[in-house]
Amino acid sequence: MFTRSQRAIALASSAVAICAVAASTSASAAQPKPIKCKGGSNSCVATISLAGGASNKKLRIALSDTDLKLAGQSVKPAEVKGAYSLTKGSYSLGGSLYTVTLNAVKAIPKGATLTLKFAVPRQRLGTPGK
Numbered sequence: 001m002f003t004r005s006q007r008a009i010a011l012a013s014s015a016v017a018i019c020a021v022a023a024s025t026s027a028s029a030a031q032p033k034p035i036k037c038k039g040g041s042n043s044c045v046a047t048i049s050l051a052g053g054a055s056n057k058k059l060r061i062a063l064s065d066t067d068l069k070l071a072g073q074s075v076k077p078a079e080v081k082g083a084y085s086l087t088k089g090s091y092s093l094g095g096s097l098y099t100v101t102l103n104a105v106k107a108i109p110k111g112a113t114l115t116l117k118f119a120v121p122r123q124r125l126g127t128p129g130k
Contacts, residue, residue, distance in 0.1 A: 042065075043068065045118075051111065053104045057103075067120045070098065071119040075114050
């Protein structure tokens with residue numbers, strides 16, 4: 001049927017394939033799927049569940065345009081306001097991806113959400129080009 005060397009080659013090929021699948025799986029686990037920011041070229045809104053808390057969870061938010069900056073945040077219910085923090089916010093991919101680290105206490109109830117609003121920054125009067 002198969003010679004010893006053919007079986008060895010088949011086993012080696014299988015091992016390489018398994019390693020490749022494992023590497024791609026761990027790479028995709030390290031890069032969470034981006035959260036879509038819903039809106040247009042002037043503003044967008046991203047909603048994130050806070051239920052059950054989070055520990056150093058990296059959020060990746062796909063913005064609807066490259067000119068948008070974080071303009072505000074709100075939580076529901078209001079009692080959750082001091083129970084979370086956002087740190088290390090940064091923009092990448094030409095400004096179309098916002099990445100931030102979320103920490104939130106475990107006791108946050110089901111249905112609690114964090115809403116991030118992004119908008120084109122307003123130009124200040126008297127400062128042309130800014």
